[in-house]
Amino acid sequence: MKARVISYGLLCLLCVPFVFPTWWMVTSSLKPNADIFAFQLWPERPSPQAWRDVFTLQPFAEQYVNSAYIALVVTLGTLVVSSMAGYAFARIRFRGQNPLFLVVLTGLLIPSEVTIVPLFRMFNAAGLVDTHWPLILVPIFGAPSVLATFIMRQFFVTLPGELEEAARMDGLGRPAIFRRIALPLARPALGAVAVFTFLHSWNLYLEPIVFISSKNRYTLPQALTQFTDAYQGPLWNVQLSAASMTAIPVLIVFVIAQRQFIEGLAHTGLKG
Amino acid sequence: MKVDRSDRLTAYLFIAPQLAGTVLFVLVPLVLVVWYSLHEWNVLADTFDFVGGENYRQLAADPKLPGVLGATALFSIGLVILNLSLALLLAVLLNQRLRGTTFFRIVFFSPVVVSLVAWTIVWGFMLQQNGGINSLLGGAGPNWLREGGTAMVSVIVVQVVKNVGLNMVLFLAALQGVPHDLYEAARIDGARPTTIFTRITLPLISPTILLTSIITVVGSLQVFAQIAVLTQGGPGTSTTVLVYYLYQQAFQFHAFGYGATLSVLLFLIVLALTVVQWQLRKKWVFHES
Numbered sequence: 262m263k264a265r266v267i268s269y270g271l272l273c274l275l276c277v278p279f280v281f282p283t284w285w286m287v288t289s290s291l292k293p294n295a296d297i298f299a300f301q302l303w304p305e306r307p308s309p310q311a312w313r314d315v316f317t318l319q320p321f322a323e324q325y326v327n328s329a330y331i332a333l334v335v336t337l338g339t340l341v342v343s344s345m346a347g348y349a350f351a352r353i354r355f356r357g358q359n360p361l362f363l364v365v366l367t368g369l370l371i372p373s374e375v376t377i378v379p380l381f382r383m384f385n386a387a388g389l390v391d392t393h394w395p396l397i398l399v400p401i402f403g404a405p406s407v408l409a410t411f412i413m414r415q416f417f418v419t420l421p422g423e424l425e426e427a428a429r430m431d432g433l434g435r436p437a438i439f440r441r442i443a444l445p446l447a448r449p450a451l452g453a454v455a456v457f458t459f460l461h462s463w464n465l466y467l468e469p470i471v472f473i474s475s476k477n478r479y480t481l482p483q484a485l486t487q488f489t490d491a492y493q494g495p496l497w498n499v500q501l502s503a504a505s506m507t508a509i510p511v512l513i514v515f516v517i518a519q520r521q522f523i524e525g526l527a528h529t530g531l532k533g
Numbered sequence: 534m535k536v537d538r539s540d541r542l543t544a545y546l547f548i549a550p551q552l553a554g555t556v557l558f559v560l561v562p563l564v565l566v567v568w569y570s571l572h573e574w575n576v577l578a579d580t581f582d583f584v585g586g587e588n589y590r591q592l593a594a595d596p597k598l599p600g601v602l603g604a605t606a607l608f609s610i611g612l613v614i615l616n617l618s619l620a621l622l623l624a625v626l627l628n629q630r631l632r633g634t635t636f637f638r639i640v641f642f643s644p645v646v647v648s649l650v651a652w653t654i655v656w657g658f659m660l661q662q663n664g665g666i667n668s669l670l671g672g673a674g675p676n677w678l679r680e681g682g683t684a685m686v687s688v689i690v691v692q693v694v695k696n697v698g699l700n701m702v703l704f705l706a707a708l709q710g711v712p713h714d715l716y717e718a719a720r721i722d723g724a725r726p727t728t729i730f731t732r733i734t735l736p737l738i739s740p741t742i743l744l745t746s747i748i749t750v751v752g753s754l755q756v757f758a759q760i761a762v763l764t765q766g767g768p769g770t771s772t773t774v775l776v777y778y779l780y781q782q783a784f785q786f787h788a789f790g791y792g793a794t795l796s797v798l799l800f801l802i803v804l805a806l807t808v809v810q811w812q813l814r815k816k817w818v819f820h821e822s
Contacts, residue, residue: 265629265631268626268629268631269631271626272626272627272631272637275622275623275626275641276637276640276641278690278694279640279641279643279644279694280640281665282644282652282655282656282659282694283643283647283655285655285658285659285665286651286655286658289658289665298661298663298664300665300668300669341550342550342551342554343551345547345548345550345551346547346548346550346551346552348547349543349544349545349547349548350548353540353541353543353544353547354544355540355541355544355545356541358544361548361552364552364555364556364560365548365551365552365555367555367559367560367563368555368559370803370804370807371559371563371800371803372751372754372755372799372800372803373755374755374757374776374779374796374799375562375563375566375796375797375799375800375803376558376559376562376563376566376796377779377780377783377796378566378569378779378783378789378792378793378796379561379562379563379565379566379569379793380558380562381783381784381789382565382569382574382789383561383562383565385576398554398558399558401554402550402551402553402554402555402557402558403554403555403557403558403559404555404558404559406551406554407551407555407559410551434539434543435539435540435543435544436543439547460646463648464648464649464650466649466650466757466758466761467757467758467776467780470761470784471780471784481648481650482648482649482650482651482758483650485648485650485651485654486650486654486762495654495657495658497658500654500658501654501655501658503651504648504650504651504654504655505651507648507650507651508647508648508651508652511646511647511648512643512646512647515639515643515646516639516643519635519638519639519642522642522646523638523642523702526645526646526699527642527698527699527702527703
């Protein structure tokens with residue numbers, strides 16, 4: 262009994278640094294700038310002004326759409342690329358299978374920060390700097406999707422071979438077996454890949470600030486820090502409003518589908 | 534299974550996008566980064582000149598480099614120790630089958646899904662001298678992000694709270710995999726809880742400890758947004774970790790050749806760490822699952 266009370270006490274105490282920041286973000290975003298550093302657990306003079314300023318100081322709606330469509334395209338593209346590659350590496354035997362798989366796996370070993378300088382020069386030469394292409398192409402085909410391919414392969418390896426044999430007897434070709442038999446069975450793995458791919462794209466920061474320079478092409482993480490006053494000082498309540506708008510939708514989806522999120526991010530993810 | 538030609542063709546078509554992407558966006562840049570480290574690239578003048586080992590001489594003589602590597606090591610070590618011990622503590626607490634475990638699991642995991650920059654902005658706001666943390670501490674406290682002694686600690690704590698949920702979930706799964714009769718037997722023999730923890734629990738979850746430490750160390754070398762938003766590497770260079778220094782050199786000072794050289798250094802460090810950790814795996818881990 263006593264041990265139980267201690268455990269609960271400790272758990273509640275440890276909750277503070279996890280819950281307080283989100284609470285403080287939302288409540289402070291509703292404070293007028295004069296009260297921003299006042300210690301009020303609930304704003305004494307709540308005002309939606311900062312939430313409006315978010316949209317007048319930057320093309321925030323446009324930036325929101327940029328982040329959302331990039332993350333969606335990247336997620337769909339990664340699902341296609343990684344499920345196909347993962348399936349072939351797991352279920353079809355072909356010459357060069359193992360060496361080619363090792364080539365692909367190098368993507369797991371090399372942090373994307375190592376290749377950012379040459380990637381910048383490559384996209385610069387292709388005239389694609391200050392467009393969304395680097396933020397779409399590299400995640401779908403490059404290092405980030407390798408993790409997805411690895412996860413899909415690990416999943417397809419566990420599928421029983423009899424299912425495919427039966428389908429083959431019925432005269433189905435490989436592409437049809439993949440689409441009609443293997444993919445529907447792979448829904449949990451696809452869900453996991455979708456969750457971490459979406460969040461990875463949504464959170465990307467180094468790549469946007471390296472590649473994108475026009476405000477109307479910014480993604481959200483890049484836009485958040487740009488709400489500043491004339492002296493480059495942060496407009497805290499505006500930044501916190503924009504941060505709230507970025508974080509809360511994802512948090513809501515997370516609470517609804519927490520099991521899928523936690524499985525998708527922790528048990529299949531290899532990156533911290 | 535019968536292998537026929539159309540099967541093989543399908544396989545090559547299926548892996549083609551991923552294979553081509555890996556070559557184009559990972560392997561070619563990796564070769565290029567070494568090549569660029571032997572060059573000086575001036576974007577404005579559009580010149581690209583071979584300079585041989587000049588960038589490497591600059592690296593060896595860079596007076597900032599020891600500080601940068603020190604900050605990188607300090608961040609990684611601090612992060613791994615704090616992250617793994619907190620993750621283990623949370624997992625042990627949640628493994629007691631108390632009521633409300635699901636709720637606490639959601640709470641501790643939730644920062645993982647919060648946008649990194651949003652999370653960092655909130656902490657940056659709270660860590661101001663007149664911010665929420667010092668108010669919670671009773672009104673007075675250090676200027677966390679602007680003082681040498683506290684800036685690094687602050688950055689580490691922000692990062693630990695953000696991502697500890699991932700390791701917590703992995704530890705929780707490992708703890709649930711420890712067979713119950715082992716605990717029973719130890720208890721019958723009169724072992725104390727601390728003995729049970731160090732002699733049974735820790736050895737049995739050692740593969741997970743190794744896995745999480747690899748993930749966390751490699752992840753810690755990639756920290757960027759937190760530094761860029763919270764401290765910009767300061768005060769001085771006390772929080773200038775390698776990736777941030779690389780970004781500064783290449784994209785703020787436009788020293789692309791030197792940036793490429795720092796990228797090579799980063800790659801070698803990651804490679805060495807990976808090799809060391811896989812070697813350790815053979816010696817240290819008590820059992821392989």
